[in-house]
Amino acid sequence: MSLETIYDAVLNGKMKEAKAETQIAVDAGVAAGDILHKACIPAMTEVGRQFEIGERFVPEMLIAARAMSGALEILRPLLIEEKVETIGKVVIGTVAGDLHDIGKNLVAMMLEGAGFEIIDLGNDVAPEKFVAAIEEHKPDVVGMSALLTTTMASIGKTMDAILRAEIRDEVKVVIGGAPVTQEFADKVGADGFAADAGSAPRVVKALLGIE
Ligand code: B1M
DSSP: OOHHHHHHHHTTHHHHHHHHHHHHHHTTTOOOOIEEEEEHHHHHHHHHHHHTTTSHHHHHHHHHHHHHHHHHHHHHHHHHTTTTOOOOEEEEEBTTTOOOOHHHHHHHHHHTTTTTTEEESSBBBBBHHHHHHHHHHHHSEEEEESSSTTHHHHHHHHHHHHTTTGGGGOOOOEEETTTTHHHHHHHHHOOOOOOTTHHHHHHHHHHTTOO
């Protein structure tokens, strides 16, 4: 057992091995926070880096994210016990009228892999539901995904609802999805745009001033 073995298992998308090695490490007394911060998160950071430079593709990123989720199943209750702090909280959802959630799920997994707590509202999320989730969970960041040119308008409507609820100053907004662009993000007044799941953690961290 070593943290390096867990790092390799996550990096290479070997879920069974990631889970088994994580359990072995936990049983040997390694702190869950160390497993997360010294093995799992660095592996997912590397996955994101490789994706951004075109050395990996979506399916490979997905299997690595699943391996990370496998390890997290074991670590999550222990991290709560150890009171290990996450680096921030993200509420994420696919906007109203849009049922596409594969990309959003991948972004959520990569953000979780980077150390964020994720509150996933699912797909077809109405503006009022985003507002209610911001009021309830007080996230640092709200992420909206849209895959249809027609549902890009729902991003604007959700931004309006957030403004009307007078909570715009309390959160950073990051948007993405195949038809979404930086230009559109500027137009609707979002704080950030991420082109893909590999770059999303970097964009969100930069907005929060996290190294
Ligand atoms: Co739909 N669909 N679909 N579809 N579908 C597209 C998006 C489409 C491009 C296909 C096409 O015509 N070539 C087209 C949209 C055209 C447009 O508006 N520009 C389309 C259409 C038209 C439709 C329907 C209207 C079809 C119909 O019924 N006539 C319908 C709409 C239903 C609805 O939403 N109301 C529909 C339905 C569906 C299914 C339900 C069958 C299914 C979705 C299943 C699901 O998600 N659970 C589906 C699928 C699978 C697709 C395609 C084939 C694949 C989408 C996908 O998962 N890609 C898609 C065509 C295509 O992309 N080749 C298509 C993989 C995923 C990893 O990538 O989602 O782009 P992506 O996410 C990326 C980035 O965009 C980014 O990071 C992700 C990972 O790198 N990203 C973010 C995404 N969200 C982000 C959020 C961020 C940051 C980055 O910050 C918060």
